[in-house]
Amino acid sequence: MSVKAPTKSPFTPEQETTLAGWTKRYPHSNLGLVEALRSVQGWHRQITPEAAARVAEVFDLPFNRVWGVATFFPTFTQWKTGRHRVGLCHGLSCWLAGSTKMESCLEKTLGVAEKTTTADGKFSWETMECLGACEQAPALQVNDRLVGAATEASVVKLKDLK
């Protein structure tokens, strides 16, 4: 697959500045690529081929190189996550502490299946591999923050997020 960068950038001027910043942050521009894609995921809540093509242009890399990275790492999605992206750890310690029950709780409370976004775009949830918080099992990640020792009540409380 090869995609050309769209004539009109999919990024705002400020976002373009941030991307250019990532090319200069480290001793070689390529070292900023994963960080740049993290920024894109944050802005668009997904990485589209068009966005990847523009990133490729900024980094002076072939599209396939960037798309390969964008489709390899679990942080990057090719579906639009909710404004609040909720992750449920199902690593062994969290599983021992009842993460399976939390899965049904998330599905019921947020009203959508895993990796699906609510109609208002507010929430999506997904299981995640070990979040590195095994002493606080079961662990949730809400956007980029950890919510440890999660219960049904902590899931219900998510609804209060703006």
Added chain:
Amino acid sequence: MTLVLTKHFAEPKLHELETYRRLGGYKALEKALGLPRAAILEEVKTSNLRGLGGAGFPTGMKWSTVPPEDKVPGPRYVVVNCDESEPGCYKDRVLVERDPHQLIEGLLIASYVIGSKDSFIFIRGEYQTQYEILEKALDEARKAGLVGKDILGKGFDCDILLMRGAGAYISGLDTALLETMEGKKAWPRQPPPFPTVAGLMAKPTVVNNVETLSMLPHIVENGGEWFAKLGVPKSGGTLLLSISGHVEKPGVYEFPMGVKLRDALAAAGGVRAGHKLKGVIPGGTSMPPLMEKDLDIALDFDSVRAAGTFLGAGGMIVLDETADAVEVAHNIERFLAHESCGQCTPCREGSFWTEEILERVLHGDGVPADLENLPRVGENITGRVICALGDTVGMVIRGYMTRYPDDFKKRISNGQKG
């Protein structure tokens, strides 16, 4: 008992430079910068410090394989591996959270010995809070002349750059970590060359774990011999265990290297009340469990290995009698199948089929041939792949089937569902 890394953990605001310095922080760096690099390397060798990220490779020996500047001129790098992602492992997170300057000081000492002017801390993307703690600590250190040009007026320049991963477990493997840093898929490299010869951007690179580097200020301050004596003959110092699962008080605990499994369990309050021990995963879920009969073994790299498993990164998960071995093995193999990077066919396919077969067994549809096929699939991966992830697929399934054969047999013969 001597505590090394967690000695000051009770101190409020330990993560702030002022507190860290008040407790003697950065004195070891000052001492190190006044010593010849070779002398520090010798101390590290004497200390018997071994890599605490899982491999247990002697740190001094790793450093010695970096070619000298007169043979290979140009930049060289030190990279901190703060990408622990194996279920059960969270000690590096706690070290960064509580005492970021201890890590920065250790990294600067390593950078001085190796000759790195640009060093990196690669941290898993999920640790955003810890990333911000490091960012702040580095800012403080820069302002205080501890990071950057002419550190402490001793003529040594070293900058420290932060970089985040993007959710792949395999990025925690040194060569896959370097690929991630270079903006590529996290596909492990086939050594040789090893990273110390050709690592980041093909330059000599030392990749060390957070805990390993955090030990350095203490080795420089108290000497290699002091450190060696804290541990066992071939592995010096102390060991952090991150304990979780069916225990009363999960958390990170520091022990002398070679602590008895029984004592480590006791420190975490033992198996949860009213339950019986079924097994203890010693080092993260890739490692087969130790059993009740192993309670008196010493937890150090070589003793755990002699008991048929690995100390790994000290991610200890305790299982009581409520844990079913088929379900536990399924959870771990699912993880490995998800995290297999797909580069080597035996691992990509083998981890997938191991999970599929276990799934069938879990749903009560297992057939007797599964008992033979499960270990056979694993054996066909081992030794035929680039990195250790593939090897652990077979090690895990074999580990649980040999230790808990009844859990597997009863599911298959009775068609028992979960």
